Amino acid sequence: MPIRRAHYVVSTHWDREWYQTFQDFRYRLVQLLDRVLDGLADGRLKGPFQTDGQAIILEDYLEVRPERRDQVAEYVRQGLLAVGPWYALPDEFLVSGEALIRNLHAGRALARSFGGQPSDAGFVCDIFGHNSQMPQILKGFGIRGGLIWRGTNAVDTRNVIWRGADGTELPCYRFGEVGYCTYASLVRGARFHEEKHDPALARARLERMLEREAALSPVDPLLLFDGCDHQEWDQEAYGAIAERLGGEADGFEVVHSTLDAYLGEMLAQADRIETVLEGELREPGRFGGARDQQWLIPGVLSSRVWIKQWNARCQTLLTSWAEPFAAVAQSLAGLPDPQGYLDVAWKWLLKNHPHDSICGCSIDQVHEDMKYRFHQCEGIAERLTIEATRALAAGVAGDLDDDSLRVTVFNPLPEPFDGTSELTLQIPSDWPTFNEFFGFEPKPAFRVFDSDGQEVAYQRLGQAMGRAKTRIRTVKFPEAYRTNDVEVSLRLRVPAMGYTTLTVRRGETHRIGTAEVALPTRHPEAKGLATSECSMANEAIGVTIEPNGTLAIADLRTGHGYRRLLTFEDVADIGDGWYHGMATNDQCFTSTGARAEIALVHNGPLLTTFRVRTTMHVPAEFDFSAMRRSEEFAPLVIDSLVSLRPGGDRVEVVTTVHNTARDHRLRVLFPSGASAETYLADSIYDVVRRPIALRADNHLYRELEVETKPQQTWTAVSAQGRGLAIISEGLLESAVRDVPDRSVALTLLRATRRTVMTDGQPEGQLPGAWTFRYWIAPLAGEPDVVRLSLHGQRLAAGLRNVQLRPADLDLYAAPRTLAAEASFLQVSGDLVLSSARRVGAALEVRLFNPTTRPADGELRLGRMAGDEGAFTSCQAVDLESNPVGERRAFAGSEVRVTLRPKEIQTLRLT
Numbered sequence: 001m002p003i004r005r006a007h008y009v010v011s012t013h014w015d016r017e018w019y020q021t022f023q024d025f026r027y028r029l030v031q032l033l034d035r036v037l038d039g040l041a042d043g044r045l046k047g048p049f050q051t052d053g054q055a056i057i058l059e060d061y062l063e064v065r066p067e068r069r070d071q072v073a074e075y076v077r078q079g080l081l082a083v084g085p086w087y088a089l090p091d092e093f094l095v096s097g098e099a100l101i102r103n104l105h106a107g108r109a110l111a112r113s114f115g116g117q118p119s120d121a122g123f124v125c126d127i128f129g130h131n132s133q134m135p136q137i138l139k140g141f142g143i144r145g146g147l148i149w150r151g152t153n154a155v156d157t158r159n160v161i162w163r164g165a166d167g168t169e170l171p172c173y174r175f176g177e178v179g180y181c182t183y184a185s186l187v188r189g190a191r192f193h194e195e196k197h198d199p200a201l202a203r204a205r206l207e208r209m210l211e212r213e214a215a216l217s218p219v220d221p222l223l224l225f226d227g228c229d230h231q232e233w234d235q236e237a238y239g240a241i242a243e244r245l246g247g248e249a250d251g252f253e254v255v256h257s258t259l260d261a262y263l264g265e266m267l268a269q270a271d272r273i274e275t276v277l278e279g280e281l282r283e284p285g286r287f288g289g290a291r292d293q294q295w296l297i298p299g300v301l302s303s304r305v306w307i308k309q310w311n312a313r314c315q316t317l318l319t320s321w322a323e324p325f326a327a328v329a330q331s332l333a334g335l336p337d338p339q340g341y342l343d344v345a346w347k348w349l350l351k352n353h354p355h356d357s358i359c360g361c362s363i364d365q366v367h368e369d370m371k372y373r374f375h376q377c378e379g380i381a382e383r384l385t386i387e388a389t390r391a392l393a394a395g396v397a398g399d400l401d402d403d404s405l406r407v408t409v410f411n412p413l414p415e416p417f418d419g420t421s422e423l424t425l426q427i428p429s430d431w432p433t434f435n436e437f438f439g440f441e442p443k444p445a446f447r448v449f450d451s452d453g454q455e456v457a458y459q460r461l462g463q464a465m466g467r468a469k470t471r472i473r474t475v476k477f478p479e480a481y482r483t484n485d486v487e488v489s490l491r492l493r494v495p496a497m498g499y500t501t502l503t504v505r506r507g508e509t510h511r512i513g514t515a516e517v518a519l520p521t522r523h524p525e526a527k528g529l530a531t532s533e534c535s536m537a538n539e540a541i542g543v544t545i546e547p548n549g550t551l552a553i554a555d556l557r558t559g560h561g562y563r564r565l566l567t568f569e570d571v572a573d574i575g576d577g578w579y580h581g582m583a584t585n586d587q588c589f590t591s592t593g594a595r596a597e598i599a600l601v602h603n604g605p606l607l608t609t610f611r612v613r614t615t616m617h618v619p620a621e622f623d624f625s626a627m628r629r630s631e632e633f634a635p636l637v638i639d640s641l642v643s644l645r646p647g648g649d650r651v652e653v654v655t656t657v658h659n660t661a662r663d664h665r666l667r668v669l670f671p672s673g674a675s676a677e678t679y680l681a682d683s684i685y686d687v688v689r690r691p692i693a694l695r696a697d698n699h700l701y702r703e704l705e706v707e708t709k710p711q712q713t714w715t716a717v718s719a720q721g722r723g724l725a726i727i728s729e730g731l732l733e734s735a736v737r738d739v740p741d742r743s744v745a746l747t748l749l750r751a752t753r754r755t756v757m758t759d760g761q762p763e764g765q766l767p768g769a770w771t772f773r774y775w776i777a778p779l780a781g782e783p784d785v786v787r788l789s790l791h792g793q794r795l796a797a798g799l800r801n802v803q804l805r806p807a808d809l810d811l812y813a814a815p816r817t818l819a820a821e822a823s824f825l826q827v828s829g830d831l832v833l834s835s836a837r838r839v840g841a842a843l844e845v846r847l848f849n850p851t852t853r854p855a856d857g858e859l860r861l862g863r864m865a866g867d868e869g870a871f872t873s874c875q876a877v878d879l880e881s882n883p884v885g886e887r888r889a890f891a892g893s894e895v896r897v898t899l900r901p902k903e904i905q906t907l908r909l910t
Contacts, residue, residue: 003248004220005265006210007257008241011050011227013126013180014057016088017366018356019757025230026060032232033061037071040080045233046245046256047080052227053123053147053259054086055110056351076116082258083111084118085143090353092124092131093301093710094308094732096315097684097904098835098846099353100134101879102346104141108880121259122146122170125180127355128297129710131684132280135164136904140879145263146172147225149179151281155292158217159266160275165686166902171270173223173262176213177292183209184228188237202240210252218272221265224254280688282710285703295703297359299579301710301733302665302747304360304367304764309730309772311358312796314349314377318342319835320412320797322381324497325388327838328824332863333391333814338384339838345380348373361577363755364763385800389499393802395814396501405504406804407448411494412797414827414836415790418493420606420645422461426483426803429466431506432518433484444484445507445518451500451820457523458490459604471807479807489606494799495823497836498862528603529644536608536644541778543644543651549596549614551642553651555778560673560722565776566653567592567669568638569745570618570661572629576754577764580665580706585628589618590669591638601641609643622663634660650727650777650791657748657772662765665750670776671741672717672724679717679736679744680783681709682792685834685904687785687850692717693738707735708747713792716783717742725783727791728774748772785850789832822862829857831899835906839881843871843909849899859895861909871909879906 012032017025039045051057058081062069075081087107090100111118122138122145124130129151138146146162154160154174162170176182184190187205213222224241226234244254255261284296302308322345326338352370356362393408400406407425411417425446433442443463448456463486471479494500507521529536535544542554551565568591575581591614599611616636619629637658644651657666678689694705715734716725726734726744733747749770755761775795777788804812827833827847835846849855861871874895876885899905 002220003251003253004214004222006213006222006224006252006254007262008224008245008254009050009226009257009259009262010045010233011052011225012231013227013229014052014054015229015356016056016060016354017369018362021363021365022369026064028230029057030061030064033057034065036233037068037075039233039235040075041071044235045238046242048082048256048258049080049233050082050119050227050259051084052089053084053119053121053125054089055084055107055118056088058083058114059110073114076111076114079116079258082119082260083114083116084108085120085141086123087347087350088354089124089127090350091300091355091358092127092134092684093129094358095311095353096319096712097133097137098319099315099349100137100684103350103353104137105880106347106350108141119258119260120144121263122172123259125149125175128300128359130281131686132165132688133683133685133902133904135162135168135170136166137879138170139168140904142878142880144170145267146170147175147259148172148281149175150294151283151296152277153283153286153292153294154275154277155287156216157275158213158223159219159273160277161270161273162277162281163279165279166900166904171267171273173266175225177290179294180225181228183224183226184231187240188226188234190228190231197236199240202237206240206244207250214252218274219266219269221262223262280683284701284705286701288702297578298706298708299575299750300355300359300361300577301708302580302750303577303752304766305731305749305770306766307358307360307367307370308732310374311349311352312730314374314381316796317378317381317385318345318349320793321800322384322388323835323837324412324824325392325410326384327836327843329388329391330838332816332818333388333395334816335388335391341380341384345377348377348380359577361756363758364761367763389800389802390804390812391814392499392818393501393804394809394812395816395818396820397817398820400804400806400809402806403506407502407504407801408499408804409492409494409502409799409801410499411799412497413790413793414497414825414833416494416496416826417799419647420489420491421799422487422489422607423801424485424487425504426467426469426485427504428805429482429484431484432509432516434507434518434520444486445521447505447507447521448490449503449505451502456490456502458488459602459606461487461489461602461607463487471811473811489604491606492799495821496826498823499821501820526605528605529608529646530600530603533600534598534610536610538644538646538648540647540649541644541651543642545596545598545610545612545642547596548592548594549612549640550592551651553776553778555780558721558778558780560778562673562724562778563671564592565670566612566640566642568614568616569667569669570616570636571665572619572622573663573665573750573752574622574624575750576752576756578756580708580750581752583622583627583629587619587629589616591616605646607643607645609641612640612642614638614640618661618664620661636661636666650775652775653773655748655772657770659749659751659766659768659770662751663753666748667745668748670724670726670744670746672722672744674717674719674723674742676717676719676723676742679715680785681711681715681734682713682785682789682850683710684712685848685850686902687789692736692742707737708733708745709735713796714788715744715746716779716788717744718779718781718783721781723779723783725777725779725788726774727777727788727795728772729796731772731774746774786830786832789850823860824862826860827857828860829897830855831857831897839908841910844877844881844906845909846904846906847897847899848904849902852901854901855899857897857899859897861893861895873910875908877906877908881908
């Protein structure tokens with residue numbers, strides 16, 4: 001029989017923060033790496049040491065031990081420290097696809113900064129399930145093999161082929177019954193706290209593990225991964241393996257190795273692997289602990305929802321605003337290269353992406369620390385966006401006088417915006433005001449004109465007078481001034497990834513005696529969309545608010561009706577950050593039995609909004625002594641603003657929940673009436689079709705499958721020409737319930753008291769007010785997945801505007817003159833844009849095809865290259881910007897693109 005090589009890899013699985021804070025964990029990390037480096041130096045540890053598939057632990061270590069940087073760099077160059085490929089091990093469903101790519105990019109760059117090469121092992125050992133595009137993402141970095149555990153019950157083999165959504169195949173090692181802790185548990189006895197080291201016992205355990213690995217592995221090389229949670233290099237137990245290194249006995253050769261070396265040998269025999277796993281890996285744990293201990297842990301999708309919302313805002317701010325508009329402003333307005341700022345912003349954000357952080361399953365202080373990181377990311381990205389858009393606005397041709405205000409409105413999506421939107425206009429406080437009747441309330445008088453000089457009618461929504469503002473000057477003290485802020489709704493047409501310019505002019509005045517009085521600034525009366533005191537309609541949709549606060553929607557295009565939309569459901573939650581805990585003694589409360597207060601907030605031709613205030617009385621908490629919900633009730637006030645726009649195909653909702661209850665889960669339900677067996681939800685660079693019914697053998701599983709599943713921004717269900725799509729921002733858990741009305745259920749919040757290794761953490765109960773944004777879109781047929789993905793981007797990104805006075809033009813004057821309206825990039829066809837950013841002197845554009853068919857599209861390029869003129873060549877590159885296709889020249893401003901089903905493609909334009 002041939003000798004089989006066993007690759008012994010020593011590592012540690014390092015959760016950066018979890019049941020202790022980052023600083024507590026780092027104290028232990030410094031101690032661990034001190035001993036590893038000392039062991040490598042004196043030869044007690046033969047090496048290499050694998051840094052848990054992530055590079056950040058070296059960065060964290062060297063912040064405390066800067067004097068050891070040269071030693072670390074030398075060991076990285078020698079391969080004694082195997083670093084990356086990740087910057088920090090993330091969750092795969094709670095962050096965006098761009099965040100996963102930037103994470104891998106940052107980790108590999110950090111490894112190279114030490115003078116070495118990053119690991120090419122696709123290490124995702126402890127992530128709570130895997131998205132369908134990870135094989136394609138990893139391959140995009142040249143990573144050809146993976147290491148997985150959770151989300152699959154393939155326990156009868158150590159090697160599988162993971163086939164991604166686009167067909168990319170990634171040969172993988174599937175960890176054993178205790179996952180990445182199998183060696184620590186079965187050989188080192190890491191779970192037996194009082195056990196003394198026994199060399200003979202360790203050697204016997206090692207031989208048994210070698211035999212078991214050999215029996216389950218279809219390829220010759222074997223993996224012995226010694227890297228359990230936060231565990232140091234066990235110097236005593238290391239002797240059992242050290243004496244076997246380099247020798248052959250009983251048919252095995254044990255070598256001190258790396259994950260890369262193991263995968264290299266495994267890949268050479270990948271044709272022997274017969275087990276194939278398809279798409280996303282989200283199977284709950286099936287077998288008993290003796291056979292396998294993987295847990296999917298699905299409840300993290302909705303734990304501490306503010307984390308998911310804030311993270312989504314930061315991702316959108318970076319990829320939809322800061323990166324593309326900073327790239328344009330660098331070329332056209334002479335702003336300095338922002339890449340250093342962007343790198344820092346991304347690192348702050350990526351430090352919140354490890355699965356015990358972004359998942360919301362740690363102690364309160366961990367999540368309190370996350371707020372600071374979010375603030376740093378948000379602050380940098382916001383400043384870059386402000387500087388870029390302001391510089392572009394200042395570059396628009398034309399002068400301003402004291403009687404006018406320039407308002408430049410920016411659209412970040414690669415498709416034109418044509419619809420109504422809201423602006424808060426900062427009207428100079430010295431501009432005239434007028435009063436209705438006999439002077440009850442002064443109103444600023446102004447008119448709005450578009451880029452062609454045509455007057456734009458607006459609907460006045462609200463105002464706040466005498467608001468303080470500050471103009472920052474470089475060589476003088478800040479200048480304070482005041483404005484009268486007026487919120488208006490108006491119709492806008494904004495080019496794709498571009499801008500348009502409005503001019504606001506002060507209203508006319510006339511003189512009465514010695515007083516100068518403003519004339520009213522109004523527009524001809526036009527009917528609002530309200531059709532009664534509790535209903536509204538546009539050309540496509542009719543909405544009626546029922547006495548209990550639920551909505552009845554009529555799709556005027558198809559004749560289908562939908563009832564009981566916006567029903568709130570409240571149940572007990574006795575779980576924690578990992579799981580929604582379902583209580584045996586529970587009561588499910590719904591708002592269908594509540595009474596709602598209904599108010600008409602805005603009734604105009606451009607925006608009509610109703611306020612729907614529902615008070616549910618729910619149990620105040622869960623009584624854990626009696627294991628039932630308490631008899632004391634608390635008011636759960638739910639305030640929703642429900643809006644309709646002319647010509648819109650959706651109902652827009654902003655819901656604020658005033659949470660006074662504990663130990664509960666709140667969802668909002670949307671009965672679709674669609675007799676479907678499957679539904680669609682967007683995922684990472686993908687749209688996934690899922691069955692509505694749970695698996696028939698669910699009762700046999702150790703870990704139950706639950707109806708809630710991940711989404712990025714939308715979930716849709718349809719059949720026989722009817723259905724609903726629910727689009728949301730930062731709400732990552734949804735379901736289509738297996739009940740006759742096929743309700744889409746969107747989880748708003750889970751309030752829990754349990755936290756691992758503690759007696760409970762109070763902030764997990766989410767006291768206070770929480771606001772959620774979502775759209776309700778009736779469907780006339782099979783969902784248009786590209787259109788829904790763009791809706792998700794639109795809801796998240798919105799529009800932004802810059803408002804300039806003459807003094808501002810002097811401060812922010814641009815070196816080039818720009819048109820009053822421009823588009824920088826437009827994408828057509830069944831393609832979705834995920835990134836447009838400057839990489840060196842080039843523009844990199846990343847697109848994906850979420851459909852199951854080939855997609856043709858076109859990039860239409862506006863003025864983005866400054867004095868150098870238009871782009872003239874296009875080349876496909878991998879996820880590290882290395883060329884993977886032929887450079888092709890193009891003339892004019894159009895680039896044709898064809899993507900295979902589910903393909904992600906990055907193009908470099910020069």
